[in-house]
Amino acid sequence: xxxLVWLLFMIRLYExxxxxxxxxxxxxxxxxxVRLTRLASRGEILDRKGELLVxxxxxxxxxxxxxxxxxxDLEDVCLRLSPxxxxxxxxxxxxxxxxxxxxxxxxxxxxxQNLTETQTVRAGEIxxxxxxxxxxxxxxxxxxxxxxxxxALGYVNEVSKEDMERDATYPxxxxxxxxxxxxxxxxxxxxxxxxxxxxxxxxxxxRRDLMDLPQTDPxxxxxxxxxxDRRMARAFEExxxxxxxxxxxxxxxxxxxxxxxxxxxxxxxRLVTTDIQYIRHLRLDANHPFFNRAVQSxxxxxxxxxxxxxxxxxxxxxxxxxxRFYCSGKFRMGxxxxxxxxxxxxxxxxLVPALIHSCNVYFYNLGLVLRVDRMHEAGRxxxxxxxxxxxxxxxxxxxxxxxxxxxxxxxxxxxxxxDVNMSIGQGFLLVTPLQQVVLMASLFNGGAIxxxxxxxxxxxxSGDIVYAEGMNVRSYIPVSDSTLALVRTALRGVVxxxxxxxxxxxxxxxxxxxxxxxxxxxVQRAGREAVERAGVDPEDHGWFLCYFELGxxxxxxxxxxxxxxxxxxxxxxxxxxxxxxxxxxxx
Numbered sequence: 001x002x003x004l005v006w007l008l009f010m011i012r013l014y015e016x017x018x019x020x021x022x023x024x025x026x027x028x029x030x031x032x033x034v035r036l037t038r039l040a041s042r043g044e045i046l047d048r049k050g051e052l053l054v055x056x057x058x059x060x061x062x063x064x065x066x067x068x069x070x071x072x073d074l075e076d077v078c079l080r081l082s083p084x085x086x087x088x089x090x091x092x093x094x095x096x097x098x099x100x101x102x103x104x105x106x107x108x109x110x111x112x113q114n115l116t117e118t119q120t121v122r123a124g125e126i127x128x129x130x131x132x133x134x135x136x137x138x139x140x141x142x143x144x145x146x147x148x149x150x151x152a153l154g155y156v157n158e159v160s161k162e163d164m165e166r167d168a169t170y171p172x173x174x175x176x177x178x179x180x181x182x183x184x185x186x187x188x189x190x191x192x193x194x195x196x197x198x199x200x201x202x203x204x205x206x207r208r209d210l211m212d213l214p215q216t217d218p219x220x221x222x223x224x225x226x227x228x229d230r231r232m233a234r235a236f237e238e239x240x241x242x243x244x245x246x247x248x249x250x251x252x253x254x255x256x257x258x259x260x261x262x263x264x265x266x267x268x269x270r271l272v273t274t275d276i277q278y279i280r281h282l283r284l285d286a287n288h289p290f291f292n293r294a295v296q297s298x299x300x301x302x303x304x305x306x307x308x309x310x311x312x313x314x315x316x317x318x319x320x321x322x323x324r325f326y327c328s329g330k331f332r333m334g335x336x337x338x339x340x341x342x343x344x345x346x347x348x349x350x351l352v353p354a355l356i357h358s359c360n361v362y363f364y365n366l367g368l369v370l371r372v373d374r375m376h377e378a379g380r381x382x383x384x385x386x387x388x389x390x391x392x393x394x395x396x397x398x399x400x401x402x403x404x405x406x407x408x409x410x411x412x413x414x415x416x417x418x419d420v421n422m423s424i425g426q427g428f429l430l431v432t433p434l435q436q437v438v439l440m441a442s443l444f445n446g447g448a449i450x451x452x453x454x455x456x457x458x459x460x461x462s463g464d465i466v467y468a469e470g471m472n473v474r475s476y477i478p479v480s481d482s483t484l485a486l487v488r489t490a491l492r493g494v495v496x497x498x499x500x501x502x503x504x505x506x507x508x509x510x511x512x513x514x515x516x517x518x519x520x521x522x523v524q525r526a527g528r529e530a531v532e533r534a535g536v537d538p539e540d541h542g543w544f545l546c547y548f549e550l551g552x553x554x555x556x557x558x559x560x561x562x563x564x565x566x567x568x569x570x571x572x573x574x575x576x577x578x579x580x581x582x583x584x585x586x587x
Contacts, residue, residue: 043221154180305425367423
């Protein structure tokens with residue numbers, strides 16, 4: 001019996017060492033060789049002059065090469081490194097465990113990412129005493145101007161499980177565009193990852209690259225060239241200040257966006273690293289920093305809509321320069337009394353002075369002459385109530401109401417009171433910032449309703465244009481040259497002697513010398529009564545729309561400051577200061 005057992009043992013030994021040797025060598029080789037992804041460098045984003053807005057650059061992380069640290073060893077690492085990093089040990093431990101679930105077996109586990117220069121130096125000084133940790137470089141996204149144009153540029157962060165399930169070409173640890181240009185141009189900016197082979201030990205740690213085996217080089221992403229002007233955008237935002245609101249600066253001829261911002265904003269650099277505390281702060285902020293007011297909001301236009309009714313009245317022949325109405329400061333319609341913003345009234349007014357001084361009572365009367373159908377028709381001519389076709393997501397259509405709309409939505413008849421409200425841009429009417437800037441441009445560019453655009457082109461590393469936008473005229477307003485000349489006269493008067501004079505002056509009240517054409521508007525804050533009951537300052541929202549020329553360039557701009565006051569007092573001065581700054585330091 002013993003001899004039989006010995007014989008069986010020898011036969012099995014022969015099978016393992018001789019007959020199946022090749023099979024087990026292959027299995028052993030498979031266990032110690034892994035294919036590693038070589039992440040492509042994400043493409044740069046440049047402004048219209050080639051100045052850098054977004055790039056990829058190296059960051060320094062503190063990592064643990066050993067994925068199997070014992071709790072006692074991990075605690076020791078965190079305690080030793082905490083003073084050098086200025087981070088509590090508890091947070092370092094939490095980061096290690098969180099990243100452990102998000103890395104492959106052969107990858108080092110980050111303990112602290114994106115070290116500052118000071119942290120890098122201080123950690124480097126003591127790492128010789130902490131063999132369980134080391135410094136490691138990693139490509140990351142960098143936004144050169146932090147929160148400048150944050151909503152337009154967007155941001156990236158790590159791919160999720162759902163992202164990888166939708167597209168298996170994204171490896172664990174790679175990033176994906178989440179908003180703005182980063183999301184829109186994701187297929188072009190991301191590039192193409194490469195790969196290589198490496199040898200790992202029993203713990204999954206990389207021992208060496210196997211350079212003699214086949215590999216592919218990563219292909220960098222395309223470079224995006226935007227219509228934005230970095231320096232103009234910075235000046236515009238700084239002159240706007242810290243109020244909630246938005247601003248847009250557009251080339252009036254082509255629709256190219258030179259600046260577009262929403263306040264409050266966010267720092268995309270801190271979203272790249274998934275700064276949980278920062279993200280929580282943003283989400284709890286009552287002013288909603290992630291909401292792109294410049295694209296996604298819609299407000300009543302207030303007195304800026306008087307420009308539309310001015311054009312409608314002249315083109316229809318129902319009013320001209322000699323049409324007069326008397327303003328006593330109040331307007332009675334049945335039991336209702338509507339007021340002018342000037343308590344004592346403007347007296348007898350004609351059409352052009354009425355727009356210059358934004359007389360409500362004059363336009364109440366004009367609204368009852370035009371009625372809703374003509375006001376609605378004029379709004380449609382300017383393409384209000386429609387999306388402009390801008391590339392950033394979330395643009396609403398706004399509301400351009402008429403009698404049928406009210407009947408359908410509310411089950412009620414349109415009234416003379418609705419005409420009065422609409423005549424000064426209140427009531428059911430809602431417009432978007434993009435619609436406003438396009439409308440103003442059409443009065444100065446020959447009547448073209450342009451589509452605003454943000455991307456000039458995206459160019460691959462080989463020089464091919466893989467994506468492009470450009471000038472696109474959606475339609476033309478059928479308005480006579482004489483009407484356009486008359487409305488321009490009035491809009492210039494608004495800045496020279498009317499409600500928008502501060503758009504023509506610098507921060508010290510001195511004329512800057514640039515001819516600005518504009519219209520102010522003031523909109524009652526939604527829920528004003530509730531705000532007053534809560535004891536909060538119920539300031540109105542202030543609009544300012546304008547047109548001006550600097551050198552060979554022609555611009556239209558829109559500014560709104562939310563809950564800040566009248567448009568002439570809070571929005572128009574932004575344009576005055578901005579133009580003065582451009583004159584002092586040509587951009």
